[in-house]
Amino acid sequence: MSESARYEEHRARISVEVRHWCERATITGTHAPLSDKAAVLIAAGHLDSPTRQVLTNRRRAGRSIPSIGGFGALRLLTDEYSQAVERIGTQRFRPAQLLYKYRANELGRKLQSYRSAVVTSTAHYGNGVWAMRRDRRLGVHLDLEQREALFAALQRTPAPISEAVLERVGDLARGAAARRLSQAAEHTPMAAVGRRAADAVGRGVAPGDDKFADGYDTLLYLAGMLFDRIDSSHLWHSDHFEVQRNQLDLAEELTQIALDTVALRGIRLELDEALRATHSDGGRKQIRARQSALTPVWDQLVERVAALARIGDLLSHAEVQLRSLLAANKASSLDGRIDDLIARSGSRELSAQNTHHVGDQFDGAEELMLTYQSVLYGDISELISRSNGEP
Structure with a gap:
């Protein structure tokens, strides 16, 4: 499979995952x-x-x-x-x-x-x-x-709310009771029994997947989480991606996603209420048509958040590869310096060849960043076009 095909497959997989999370109002893991x-x-x-x-x-x-x-x-x-x-x-x-x-x-x-x-x-x-x-x-x-x-x-x-808030309070209480029970039994002949009882009492406190009030909250949380992930990236704020930062105002994009999501949720709730209050077939048919007309809006919001997820993944991969590249180049440069030092038998001047080798690591980093800049440019262009409502 070509690099382009793998990248397209990755994009599609992220979009499907974001949609799946929103439909279930659940994100895998705890965050x-x-x-x-x-x-x-x-x-x-x-x-x-x-x-x-x-x-x-x-x-x-x-x-x-x-x-x-x-x-x-x-x-x-x-x-x-x-x-x-x-x-x-x-x-x-x-x-x-x-x-x-x-x-x-x-x-x-x-x-x-x-x-x-x-x-x-x-x-x-x-x-x-x-x-x-x-x-x-x-x-x-x-x-x-x-x-x-x-x-x-x-x-x-x-x-994220793992369960209903008041049930969560009950879990916390069970957790506290389990700790007290375990501490009371410690250093007594019943210590082993106390630990087993404490485990049984506290068994309900293990965290599960994060659940949300609805798909809209899930989408907004994902968008905010991805904003935090990108905004906290040192690479995103580096000179390597200055052009991309000027192309995409992350803060404004998050606000616009929130604005459209809140508006969509409000309109859909009003349409649901109107549908319950309408008894004529013609009126119900018209309301359902308007509900269907909003489906592309939701699809576009999902894709905008998926685009942020792709940018976040891309930056994470770039950071890992850049660190690996610089570490390898540093080790290679160090080996060359050691060999040169031994060969010169105490000479304190660095050879021109070794100096060039130290500089080569920056050339490799620049080439790597150019690759990611090119890919990131495509994702940002797509995100901007979706934000402007272009097809």
Whole structure:
């Protein structure tokens, strides 16, 4: 199989994998929460155009958003709070109601604390008339209402949830109980029995594949995870890929993917509601036709995320090969220097041949980077065309 055919097969395999994950709302393995940078870019997809522009201006000016230790955790906290509030009204027994009410109050206080940190931080937003005027002139001022909207959007940050939030709390409790049981039995005649019992109690805490609320959250998380992967690549920020970085604004691409995904989810939900409320055959047929018309939009979003995945893979391969190439060249150069040193019997001058050999390693690296630049150019061109809605 030719190199071109292998590359095309790899592209197709990534697209199929991304689509499969989104359809199942599950990503194989466990993954870290998104960075704050990715979370804010995705949150911008929930906001209006003026607020998105201010966030873009702030990012380019180096103005950050207050951190609370991870917006993925904020999403989980918000979901747990909503479930606790919902459970209060479904419990028949008062002790259970009081338990969920206590938990809801506790979570509500945490959410309010985080809201204050994000919305009212004087260290991140202009404090005083002159500071606000200056920030407005620079296009980086967020009004209080915009900050509230941003916090609400950050509460929807896509985050992997292995199981229902309250069930996850139960698993954590079982894990803690298992540790206490094992510690209590240690250094006693029942130590072996205690360890087996602890294993049985804690058996439910093993992590599985990451699950998400729906396919849209899965797609957004994948896009954010790939953004973090590419943005953290030293090679991506090197001189080798300066042209490619100028071609593709990663941050803007992530926001646009989020904007289209959020809009698609909202429209599809409205169409589903309209379909349930419509009883005429003609009306239902028209709604189904509109639903079918949205299928290409979803397909395009999947391909845009798959394109980011291909870029991420390409950079990872390039980094591995570059490290291997430089390590091999360094070892080869060292061997030559040792032989030259022995041959010269103490001479302290490097031979011209050895100097050229040291320089050859950079020629090999440049040739390798030219190959990856060429492949990456094709992926970025395709991604940009999809972003612009071209066929």
